[in-house]
Amino acid sequence: GENVEQHPSTLSVQEGDSAVIKCTYSDSASNYFPWYKQELGKGPQLIIDIRSNVGEKKDQRIAVTLNKTAKHFSLHITETQPEDSAVYFCAASIQGNNRLAFGKGNQVVVIP
């Protein structure tokens, strides 16, 4: 099955700086890549996703890039704010398949 690896496991950034989280996947058939943000005591929140027919997608301060050849995708958060502090999970899925293969998660800490 699909295997998703996520790096780094913990990331600390100064408020206002950028944060980048990288994920790699193993199954070249994967074609959907969502990112979830999970704050303490809450459920995962879908913040952005990308499909394999595009290379980049942006939504205000967050963006996701996809490199199908290298089988990796990244989340970029610009102008980080304290409320960006959370655990971020990447995931991968194949069209028609209900399963999401999650990465292990990345703790992002934004230092005021």
Added chain:
Amino acid sequence: DTEVTQTPKHLVMGMTNKKSLKCEQHMGHRAMYWYKQKAKKPPELMFVYSYEKLSINESVPSRFSPECPNSSLLNLHLHALQPEDSALYLCASSQIAGQVYEQYFGPGTRLTVT
């Protein structure tokens, strides 16, 4: 509106108790999911319902019994649980279409088994 609701928020139960977790969505989604999440880990898929029929059971012990009474509701019946079953139980839903579809999660039920 992408809201999935879950009740209760917290549940403490003994190993001999029977309890149920409830999940509801009104987005017209026809796929609903139960996940289990341990601390500092990603969600683990337990069950998937597609058009109110169980389509995936990830070899979950029979002490967990899912039920989908209608397209908006999903229940998880719990009986004779073990302390290691203590976790955050998440419900999610998604549309069913030919393309891949976004999964939206609820806030979860924090379960403690004593």
